[in-house]
Amino acid sequence: MSTQLTATELGRKIAAGDIKVQEAIDASCARIDANDEIYKAFLTLNEDVQTDIDRAEKMLTDGSAGPLTGVPVAIKDNISTDGLRTTCASKILENYIPPYDATVIERMKAAGMIVIGKTNLDEFAMGTSCENSAFFPSRNPWDPDRVPGGSSGGSAAAVAAEYVPLSLGSDTGGSIRQPASLCGIVGFKPTYGRVSRYGLVAFGSSLDQIGPFARSVEDAAAISNVISGHDANDATSQPDSQIKLNGLKDGSLKGLKIAIPKQLFGEEIEEGVRHVIAQNIKTLEQDGATVTEIDLPSINYGVTTYYIIAPAEASSNLGRYDGVRYGPRIDADGHIEAFSATRGSLFGKEVKLRIMVGTYALSAGYYDAYYHRAQQVRGLMAQEFERAYQEYDVIMSPSSPGVAFPVGGIQDQMALKLLDLCTIPANMGGFPSISLPSGLSEGLPVGLLLNGPVNGDERLLQISYAVEQALGFDKRAPMP
Numbered sequence: 001m002s003t004q005l006t007a008t009e010l011g012r013k014i015a016a017g018d019i020k021v022q023e024a025i026d027a028s029c030a031r032i033d034a035n036d037e038i039y040k041a042f043l044t045l046n047e048d049v050q051t052d053i054d055r056a057e058k059m060l061t062d063g064s065a066g067p068l069t070g071v072p073v074a075i076k077d078n079i080s081t082d083g084l085r086t087t088c089a090s091k092i093l094e095n096y097i098p099p100y101d102a103t104v105i106e107r108m109k110a111a112g113m114i115v116i117g118k119t120n121l122d123e124f125a126m127g128t129s130c131e132n133s134a135f136f137p138s139r140n141p142w143d144p145d146r147v148p149g150g151s152s153g154g155s156a157a158a159v160a161a162e163y164v165p166l167s168l169g170s171d172t173g174g175s176i177r178q179p180a181s182l183c184g185i186v187g188f189k190p191t192y193g194r195v196s197r198y199g200l201v202a203f204g205s206s207l208d209q210i211g212p213f214a215r216s217v218e219d220a221a222a223i224s225n226v227i228s229g230h231d232a233n234d235a236t237s238q239p240d241s242q243i244k245l246n247g248l249k250d251g252s253l254k255g256l257k258i259a260i261p262k263q264l265f266g267e268e269i270e271e272g273v274r275h276v277i278a279q280n281i282k283t284l285e286q287d288g289a290t291v292t293e294i295d296l297p298s299i300n301y302g303v304t305t306y307y308i309i310a311p312a313e314a315s316s317n318l319g320r321y322d323g324v325r326y327g328p329r330i331d332a333d334g335h336i337e338a339f340s341a342t343r344g345s346l347f348g349k350e351v352k353l354r355i356m357v358g359t360y361a362l363s364a365g366y367y368d369a370y371y372h373r374a375q376q377v378r379g380l381m382a383q384e385f386e387r388a389y390q391e392y393d394v395i396m397s398p399s400s401p402g403v404a405f406p407v408g409g410i411q412d413q414m415a416l417k418l419l420d421l422c423t424i425p426a427n428m429g430g431f432p433s434i435s436l437p438s439g440l441s442e443g444l445p446v447g448l449l450l451n452g453p454v455n456g457d458e459r460l461l462q463i464s465y466a467v468e469q470a471l472g473f474d475k476r477a478p479m480p
């Protein structure tokens with residue numbers, strides 16, 4: 001059986017009885033066995049996969065199966081899976097086995113999907129390259145000497161390497177869309193509040209969003225339909241928020257109004273990437289869209305603002321890892337000393353840096369100067385984008401200023417953080433955003449980022465489907 005099938009194709013064949021669930025899972029596992037020594041997408045494989053297979057088979061016989069029943073999926077290791085180790089790629093959670101499933105996992109299981117395993121990430125989702133994992137960096141299926149992006153690098157690599165047609169990641173400042181871009185696949189961050197965060201290990205709670213990696217827009221839409229919708233266990237979940245699938249229609253881009261912010265199409269973007277995007281613009285215009293350059297000055301403050309808000313929220317969220325309630329503990333004389341020894345030696349460098357920056361930004365005397373002011377800038381940014389959406393259907397840019405870089409190739413932490421430039425606005429404004437593979441620069445994938453207004457997820461997916469067809473990019477990672 002080919003692991004090249006998209007999730008919807010595979011789902012259809014399984015429903016028709018042409019492929020058995022067991023066969024699909026065996027093919028997926030065989031491909032992982034043959035390649036993951038190199039790409040290292042997985043931290044843990046699901047030993048109990050048979051339970052999911054049996055459930056899917058039962059659904060197929062009793063008539064309760066859906067379009068993705070029997071389809072294997074990989075899960076970023078910061079999403080709780082009942083009985084399956086969930087580490088956040090951190091030593092502080094190295095042996096943590098959650099006693100419950102995240103809502104997204106519950107929903108995928110109810111749809112008959114098969115959890116194959118848990119994928120690598122930057123520790124606690126803090127990073128842009130997967131190199132901050134406490135265990136090992138994952139590798140890019142386009143070139144194993146390069147990073148797959150981050151933080152959801154393992155989930156992106158798992159789909160690009162054709163282990164699975166779908167995976168889940170989380171996106172706080174770009175962690176789905178940037179790795180999708182670097183690995184040549186689709187990555188979608190839905191509107192904040194449309195996919196439950198219950199069971200997602202919190203990083204920046206006002207920014208975090210779960211979303212899918214896929215090899216087609218159709219697949220991204222199909223899984224979004226499964227995982228979205230109101231959840232009483234998440235206080236920020238929106239009522240009636242299921243992402244509906246009214247069938248993605250073929251269509252030209254005639255009349256579509258696209259804006260490209262000049263702040264995301266200048267010097268800060270690598271020349272090869274700009275070249276691909278310029279080609280994309282031509283193609284979209286030939287297909288009937290208009291593309292207008294606009295000015296969104298708040299983008300210039302996005303990275304600095306994000307790197308106050310996200311660490312501030314992280315410093316509070318990560319307070320719970322004290323060696324008492326979760327994970328291993330390093331003993332010392334006195335409980336404060338034990339907390340400090342545990343946190344000091346089991347958190348990685350980047351995580352500690354963020355906790356310190358965040359604590360500082362929230363401390364009395366600095367709160368107004370940093371956190372409060374960052375929130376004001378965030379508000380301005382959201383307003384600026386909202387105003388632009390009144391005039392344009394889509395705000396478009398590259399997904400990342402560059403292509404995949406060599407493992408260890410960027411040492412300057414500031415340079416790494418600047419790579420989040422294009423993706424941060426969607427988290428600040430909570431709006432939906434999708435990265436589509438759109439071309440190659442020096443043989444490596446470039447992603448095109450399409451942003452839409454809050455709750456415009458269905459329309460954005462519809463437009464992305466048409467853009468995907470117009471661009472016609474269907475290159476596969478050149479794996480051995």
Ligand code: GLN
Pocket residue numbers: 125126127128150151170171172173174175176203310420
């Ligand atoms: N690269 C960003 C960071 O390091 C975004 C991470 C994310 O979206 N989880 O915080």
